[in-house]
Amino acid sequence: MGYNFFTSVLFLFFSFTSTTPKNAATPVVTTTNNALAETESVYNMIKAHSATMPGFACFTKAMNGFKHLKEQGKIKKDLLTVIDFSQSSNTKRLWIIDMATQTVLYNTLVAHGRNSGDEFATAFSNDNSSNQSSLGFYATGEIYNGKHGQSLRLDGLEKGINSNARSRGVVVHAADYVSESFIKMHHRLGRSQGCPALPGNLTKEVINLIKDRSCLFIYHPTEKYVKSSALAS
Template identity: 45%
Template structure:
């Protein structure tokens, strides 16, 4: 019994010592960085940001699921910028990525819990019928275009039940690209044409009137996971023009540094 207690005591002591050493190292690193010139601090946090992007990308095995590192990094840049600009510390720490450079027959939506560092969902998502057949090639912010809209969005705080069932409104944050999302009723909702059976029958998914429509079976879980002011990034093909203030890396690094 004494041997067991001694073993447990040693284990607890080792754990506490390790935690203390880690905390001391963090404190020392923070103090050291704070004493550096401004330009050096920026360089340090820029390197730390890039390291986090690469490390998290590898940890979540996003490459194996078809998400390019460049798209993930862009989403991460916007995630930090949007959250800082919104000033909502309580906003959902979830980042949703949609890569419309991929065909509709492939899973091209990822929902990532940034706090827990977990992929919550990886599934199919439809694009607007006027954007293209299998791979969307055209995007618009105009009323009646029936096209998808590129860029960053903030999800609504609450859900509602519409003609497609449980749905979630999206606030477009990129002027000229998606800011008419609300007036166009571009929302997250489920649709019967977003499923593997439709792909098998038609070689692609069905298409929406501009909404990023989801598989019916997963809609409720996804909508509940991303509501509450979370960030959504809809990426398009490289040849499609897109620019955004949310892709300012320096501002994102500042936001990232403020959380360290």
């Protein structure tokens, strides 16, 4: 009887140790595959409706963060603003996407900080007086009237990455150096003190659309950001 009991215990032990890791891994793999498939499906649907789109790597991170922030209640609207600072400042590298209807509402020029680079942005900071852009996810805030006219405050949602945005005065505002004519004259777009500045003719309608807790994401594939961001992964 003692032998049979011991044999039964061994059988149960080896059964659990041999099958549990395999069974435990399956939901993780399935969840990852499902999330990627969902992102690819949404991306292709938006692309079918739109003339241009951010790159898939950029959009994947943007959508990951958007979903997390929606679940956490940190953003309220179904609008996702994506800025891809891996692209030349001479290109239209800002997109405003209606995630409910899966369409691009705006695609336009946007400036980066003067100390982030010339035509291309390569350096980023969360520090005061750095005059550099900050990467990562933001929630849009309230509209106010400042030295650039009607402007939109931003709250950085990633500690150590863009969390000083409000105290730095990083806002969405209009700038005359964000234009095709400036590019023709200087061979690159003008630069800000770290703000995502927009063309003057679009700024009011854009900030009235995205104000009050919509998601704004500034992307660059710099390794430091990719490793530090919990929202983008």
